[in-house]
Amino acid sequence: MTRWAEGFIAVDWGTTNRRAYLIGENGDCDREFEDGRGILSVGRGEFEAAVREVRERLGEKPMLLAGMVGSNRGWIEVPYVPCPAGLDELAHGLVRIGDDIAIVPGVSLSDGRYDVMRGEEVQLLGAIASGQIPADCLVCHPGTHNKWVRVSAGRIESFRTVMTGELFNLLRERSILAEVISGQAVAGEAFCEGVKRGLSGAGLTAELFEARARFLLGNLGNDDGASFVSGLLIGGDVRVGLHDMASSRVIAMGRPELTGLYSAALAECGVATDEVDGEGAFIAGAKQIAERIE
Amino acid sequence: MTRWAEGFIAVDWGTTNRRAYLIGENGDCDREFEDGRGILSVGRGEFEAAVREVRERLGEKPMLLAGMVGSNRGWIEVPYVPCPAGLDELAHGLVRIGDDIAIVPGVSLSDGRYDVMRGEEVQLLGAIASGQIPADCLVCHPGTHNKWVRVSAGRIESFRTVMTGELFNLLRERSILAEVISGQAVAGEAFCEGVKRGLSGAGLTAELFEARARFLLGNLGNDDGASFVSGLLIGGDVRVGLHDMASSRVIAMGRPELTGLYSAALAECGVATDEVDGEGAFIAGAKQIAERIE
Numbered sequence A, B: 001m002t003r004w005a006e007g008f009i010a011v012d013w014g015t016t017n018r019r020a021y022l023i024g025e026n027g028d029c030d031r032e033f034e035d036g037r038g039i040l041s042v043g044r045g046e047f048e049a050a051v052r053e054v055r056e057r058l059g060e061k062p063m064l065l066a067g068m069v070g071s072n073r074g075w076i077e078v079p080y081v082p083c084p085a086g087l088d089e090l091a092h093g094l095v096r097i098g099d100d101i102a103i104v105p106g107v108s109l110s111d112g113r114y115d116v117m118r119g120e121e122v123q124l125l126g127a128i129a130s131g132q133i134p135a136d137c138l139v140c141h142p143g144t145h146n147k148w149v150r151v152s153a154g155r156i157e158s159f160r161t162v163m164t165g166e167l168f169n170l171l172r173e174r175s176i177l178a179e180v181i182s183g184q185a186v187a188g189e190a191f192c193e194g195v196k197r198g199l200s201g202a203g204l205t206a207e208l209f210e211a212r213a214r215f216l217l218g219n220l221g222n223d224d225g226a227s228f229v230s231g232l233l234i235g236g237d238v239r240v241g242l243h244d245m246a247s248s249r250v251i252a253m254g255r256p257e258l259t260g261l262y263s264a265a266l267a268e269c270g271v272a273t274d275e276v277d278g279e280g281a282f283i284a285g286a287k288q289i290a291e292r293i294e
Helices: A047-058 A087-092 A120-129 A164-174 A189-200 A204-216 A225-244 A256-268 A278-291 B047-058 B087-092 B120-129 B164-174 B189-200 B204-216 B225-244 B256-268 B278-291
Strands: A008-013 A018-023 A029-035 A063-067 A101-103 A107-110 A114-117 A137-141 A146-152 A155-162 A249-254 A272-277 B008-013 B018-023 B029-035 B063-067 B101-103 B107-110 B114-117 B137-141 B146-152 B155-162 B249-254 B272-277
Touching: A008 A047, A008 A278, A018 A047, A018 A278, A029 A047, A047 A063, A063 A278, A087 A120, A087 A278, A107 A155, A114 A155, A114 B204, A120 A137, A120 A146, A120 A155, A120 A249, A120 A278, A137 A256, A146 A225, A155 A225, A155 B204, A164 A225, A164 B164, A164 B204, A189 A204, A189 A225, A189 A256, A204 A225, A204 B114, A204 B155, A204 B164, A204 B204, A204 B225, A225 A256, A225 B204, A249 A256, A249 A278, A256 A272, A272 A278, B008 B047, B008 B278, B018 B047, B018 B278, B029 B047, B047 B063, B063 B278, B087 B120, B087 B278, B107 B155, B114 B155, B120 B137, B120 B146, B120 B155, B120 B249, B120 B278, B137 B256, B146 B225, B155 B225, B164 B225, B189 B204, B189 B225, B189 B256, B204 B225, B225 B256, B249 B256, B249 B278, B256 B272, B272 B278
Parallel strands: A008 A063, A063 A101, A137 A249, A249 A272, B008 B063, B063 B101, B137 B249, B249 B272
Antiparallel strands: A008 A018, A018 A029, A107 A114, A137 A146, A146 A155, B008 B018, B018 B029, B107 B114, B137 B146, B146 B155
């Protein structure tokens, strides 16, 4: 039995947040915390200290790090594993720092199209390993960057990223649309109207400005702006995902407030959705990878 | 002869900049300046002082103000004039502050689609009045928000706004694409590749992320990122403009570094472009409106 089998800490270390889980010898998650110490808040040369912080809270255990911590802005740039990628490929591509730290590689695609992911792969493959999703399916994983992922025989076969979340946040924080979309997006009538426009592919950058014009001319209410624009972006996103990866059933994995919006948009296309919680899937994936560490 | 005929100051007062021109009795532009005192840098209640600054530099003359100064974020919100709109309609819609200040209304569209402009209308109608462009044509007016404008019998008949410039700037300043597009966009091979992708309408928010993936995977060079993404956005923009307003000849009006990129993108569609300088057109339009002031 390796030291890792006696328990370890798994960290989902993203750009703005990190979530750390203490996984006990029996495989249960004994303790966890989330904080704002994403990689952008950790300076060069400060990752060892940032790791110590985690151990001070969860114990002196080996650590498995996934997500943007392995990017060119993170601690060490871990080369991507190309598609098709399963748990064995991820485990094989781990970069070790001493005996008790391992960083998970991201996954890349370069089959004519180009794409990259870091972090979602652990959740996805964990969800398969734990039986939450089938070994052959289409997954939609919304977040800052939504990922449409074709899973085949338990491995990530292909995927496509759409920067919907980031664009919505940029527009809300910094653009001329800020006042139009300051509210909360909900999956009602205005959202569905936006989805239909987005699905039509008529020209996102024009549709966005029209939302502002409608607002100024009294045709779009204060409460509807965020929902309409969210629908517009998610409609365009679903258009790309279903075009690339036609499917009559989609698994939406991630935060419920986002998977709910994608489910509503997919329903407009007659596509059924199963919503899956990403957190449990991450823990399952981390355990699978840790078991493969010598 | 009204006091306005003895000379006046015309100000193109935008969001981030303002340009002021002293127009003499003979109609020539005698002096001018540009500064960073766009409406966002002028607080509520400070517009009278901001106007005094202009007169201190150009003289105690009547002032004609155009652009965002008449918006809900400007000095006074001046109601839009609906399409079709010509110089007479603009002059009729002026809002006066005392005898010697007049603010030009913007133009709105609400014929099923909704749109608004503030500032471009003076340039456009000025260009027609001074014979720079014909009374029936399609104009492309790039800037923060590109405007496709259908001119008919010397009036603005219809238009469509695409927020290409603002989106490019947001992506460059704040997004995960920042490092990819930090360079200068030029109308070469990478730009044309982006234009073709944009024209295809395959899904802007996905194509944008793919630019980052290509950059990370070594498929898009440091020097090509800005050109490719600029091409992508302008290609999508041209797709909207030509779809709405099919034409085999377009007039591109505005700053030469932008009209040049749009000309190159339109050439990819087999559309010929005449480039027109917007500054002279603004002065011509301001003079036409001032002549209509009682």
